[in-house]
Amino acid sequence: MTQIPLLTVENLNVTFPSPKGDVQAVRQVSFSMSNEKLGIVGESGSGKSVTGRSVLKLLPSYADVAADRMEFKGQDLRNRSEKEMRQIRGEEISMVMQDPKYSLNPVRTVGRQIDEAYCTHRKVSRKEAKERTLEMLDAVKIRNPKRVYNLYPHEVSGGMGQRIMIAMMLIPEPSLMIADEPTSALDVTVQMQVLAILDDLVTQRGMGLIFISHDLELVASFCDRVIIMYGGRVMEICEARNLKASSHPYTRGLLNCLPKINGSDEYLPILERDEAWHSDQFSVSDRSAQ
Amino acid sequence: MSKERLLNHLYALGRLLAVVLTTFLGLLLVTFLIGRVVPIDPVLAVVGDKASPEVYERARIAMGLHLPLWKQFFIYLQNVLSGNLGTSVLTARPVLEDILRVFPATIELAVTGTFLGVIIGVPLGVLSAVYRGSIIDHITRVIGLFGYSLPIFWLGLMGLMILYANLDLLPGPGRVDMFYEDIVTPVTGLMLVDSLLAKEYDIFKNALSHLILPASLLGYYSMAYLSRMTRSFMIEQLRQEYIITARVKGVAEWKVVWGHALGNCAIPLITVIALSFGGLLEGSVLTETVFAWPGLGLYLTNSLLNADMNSVLGSTIVVGAIFLSINLFSDFLYKVMDPRAR
Known part of the structure; x- marks a missing residue:
C-alpha cells in the first residue's frame, strides 16, 4: 500500500452549536483507506454518520468542521468550494442512505431520478441516459427495468428501493461509496441480497467503500477493516477478521452484548463505559496492516 | 383488477358527489332561511309602501309566501335548480342574468x-x-x-x-x-x-x-x-x-x-x-x-x-x-x- 491512499482523514473534529452548549459529535478522528471495504461501527450518536457526511461536506452550514488533513486521491477537500464539491459528489464520492422510503423523491419516477444522477455529470442525450439507467437497474438485479423505470418510489418495495438507490449512486461510477446503514431499514431476508449486490458492484469496479453500521457481525464478515467509534472518538481500528479477537475493552464490551443462539448466559452483560475513553489522551490503537 | 379499480373510482366519485350535493343543499337551506329571517318584507319591496292591503295580499299569494315554510323551501329549491334565482327589484331583470x-x-x-x-x-x-x-x-x-x-x-x-x-x-x-x-x-x-x-x-x-x-x-x-x-x-x-x-x-x-x-x-x-x-x-x-x-x-x-x-x-x-x-x-x-x- 504505497500508492496514494483513496481517502485520508486526520484529526477530524465536528461540533454542532446548541443552546445547551456545543456538542462535539466527532473528535480527533483519523483514518486512511485505499480501495477497500472499511466498516465504521458504534452505538447511536457515536459520530459514524457525521464522519461520513463530513467527507462529502454535506453537514448543515452551522456545523463546525475542522481537520488537519482531509484528502481524497491526494486532493485537499477542506478548502473546496460548494461548486467544486458538486463536481466530486456523485462523480467521485457518493452515498447510500438508510431508508429508501425517505431518500427517494416521492413525486418523481425512479427512472427520472437515476437519469438525473447520470446527466449531472455527463453530457448525454435523454435517450442515452435512459439506456444507461436501464442497464444500471439490470446490474442491481431488477428483473423488469423498463417497468420499474416508470414507477414512483412508493410503488417499490424497500429492498428494491435500496437497490434503486445503489443504482443511482453508482451510475456516474464514483471511486468511493459511503453506505450509511444501507440495510438497517430493510427486512432481514432482503438485507443479504442487497449487501451481495453492493459487494459485487463495489468489488467489480475496484471502488472504496465506507460501510457505516451498528451491526458488528455484519461488519466483521463483510468488511476488510473496521473502525470502532464511541462518543465521537475512534476507539480502535482493526482488521475485520481480527475483530472478534479484539482486546480493546470497549470492543470487547460490544461483542459481549451480542446474544448467542446457543448461549447459556441467562443475562446479557451491560456495556460498561470507561470515562477515560472520553479523554484526549486515549490513544487509537491501529492494529490493522497499515 | 381493472374492474376493481373502476369500481373504486366509481365509489370515490359517488362519495364526492354526495358530499358536494349535501354541502350545496346546506348552502341553499341557509340562504333560504336568511331570506325568511331578515326583517325585510319582500312583498313590500315589490309592491311599494303605498299599495292597498288587497294588492299586498295578492302579491303575497303570488309570491307563495302564504304556504308553509317547508313547501316554500321546496319551491325555492326547484327554482334555484332550474336556474331561476328570482327577479331583482333594483334592475327589474332576472338575478341570474345580472x-x-x-x-x-x-x-x-x-x-x-x-x-x-x-x-x-x-x-x-x-x-x-x-x-x-x-x-x-x-x-x-x-x-x-x-x-x-x-x-x-x-x-x-x-x-x-x-x-x-x-x-x-x-x-x-x-x-x-x-x-x-x-x-x-x-x-x-x-x-x-x-x-x-x-x-x-x-x-x-x-x-x-x-x-x-x-x-x-x-x-x-x-x-x-x-x-x-x-x-x-x-x-x-x-x-x-x-x-x-x-x-x-x-x-x-x-x-x-x-x-x-x-x-x-x-x-x-x-x-x-x-x-x-x-x-x-x-x-x-x-x-x-x-x-x-x-x-x-x-x-x-x-x-x-x-x-x-x-x-x-x-x-x-x-x-x-x-x-x-x-x-x-x-x-x-x-x-x-x-x-x-x-
Whole structure:
C-alpha cells in the first residue's frame, strides 16, 4: 500500500452549536483507506454518520468542521468550494442512505431520478441516459427495468428501493461509496441480497467503500477493516477478521452484548463505559496492516 | 383488477358527489332561511309602501309566501335548480342574468390578483425558507404581517388618494375611463380580453391601468398568505432525506431547491392557492366598493343597501357554489399531481 491512499482523514473534529452548549459529535478522528471495504461501527450518536457526511461536506452550514488533513486521491477537500464539491459528489464520492422510503423523491419516477444522477455529470442525450439507467437497474438485479423505470418510489418495495438507490449512486461510477446503514431499514431476508449486490458492484469496479453500521457481525464478515467509534472518538481500528479477537475493552464490551443462539448466559452483560475513553489522551490503537 | 379499480373510482366519485350535493343543499337551506329571517318584507319591496292591503295580499299569494315554510323551501329549491334565482327589484331583470353580467369583472380582478400573489409570494416564500433568519426572511415576514393586518379598504383608499388624487399616476375608480365605457361589446365579459378581441388597444391599455391598483392590492393579500405558507412547506421539505440524496448526486443547489423541494410543495400549495383565490372572490365586496368596480361584490353591496333580497341571496348562492367548485377542482388537481394519491 504505497500508492496514494483513496481517502485520508486526520484529526477530524465536528461540533454542532446548541443552546445547551456545543456538542462535539466527532473528535480527533483519523483514518486512511485505499480501495477497500472499511466498516465504521458504534452505538447511536457515536459520530459514524457525521464522519461520513463530513467527507462529502454535506453537514448543515452551522456545523463546525475542522481537520488537519482531509484528502481524497491526494486532493485537499477542506478548502473546496460548494461548486467544486458538486463536481466530486456523485462523480467521485457518493452515498447510500438508510431508508429508501425517505431518500427517494416521492413525486418523481425512479427512472427520472437515476437519469438525473447520470446527466449531472455527463453530457448525454435523454435517450442515452435512459439506456444507461436501464442497464444500471439490470446490474442491481431488477428483473423488469423498463417497468420499474416508470414507477414512483412508493410503488417499490424497500429492498428494491435500496437497490434503486445503489443504482443511482453508482451510475456516474464514483471511486468511493459511503453506505450509511444501507440495510438497517430493510427486512432481514432482503438485507443479504442487497449487501451481495453492493459487494459485487463495489468489488467489480475496484471502488472504496465506507460501510457505516451498528451491526458488528455484519461488519466483521463483510468488511476488510473496521473502525470502532464511541462518543465521537475512534476507539480502535482493526482488521475485520481480527475483530472478534479484539482486546480493546470497549470492543470487547460490544461483542459481549451480542446474544448467542446457543448461549447459556441467562443475562446479557451491560456495556460498561470507561470515562477515560472520553479523554484526549486515549490513544487509537491501529492494529490493522497499515 | 381493472374492474376493481373502476369500481373504486366509481365509489370515490359517488362519495364526492354526495358530499358536494349535501354541502350545496346546506348552502341553499341557509340562504333560504336568511331570506325568511331578515326583517325585510319582500312583498313590500315589490309592491311599494303605498299599495292597498288587497294588492299586498295578492302579491303575497303570488309570491307563495302564504304556504308553509317547508313547501316554500321546496319551491325555492326547484327554482334555484332550474336556474331561476328570482327577479331583482333594483334592475327589474332576472338575478341570474345580472350575476352573469357582473361576474366576469370580479373574475378578472381575482385572477389577476391571484396571479400576482403566486408569482411574487411563492418565490419569496422559497427564498425566505432557504435563507431562514436572513434579512430577506425578515423583510418578507414584515411585508406579510402588513398584508395580514391592514384592512383592504384602507389600503385601497390610501392607494387612490396617493396614486390617483395626489400624484395622478393611475386612473381613478371604475373598470375603464367613462369615455371608453360601453364601446366594446362584451364577449367574455373580461375587459382585457374583450378589448383585445375588438382590437381596441387604447381601451386595453386603459383597462389595464384601471386594473393595476385593485389587482395589486388583492395580490398583496394573496402574496402575504402564500409566502408564509410556501415558507413553511419548503422548510418541511428541505429537511427531508431526498434533498440530501439530490445533493449527494451533485445536483446544483438551485435545482435541489426549485426542482426537488418546490416540486414536493406544489401539491399542498395548489390547495392553498385555490383557497386564497376563493378568499379573493369573497373579499371582492370591500375592494369593489372602494374602487367602484362593477363586479359581483359591488352588485351584492348595492342589492343589500336596497333590500333587494333576491339578488343578495342569488349572489350568495353563486359565491358559495364557486367556492365549492374551487375546492372540488383543487382536490381533483391534488389527485392528478400526487402520484401517491392516484
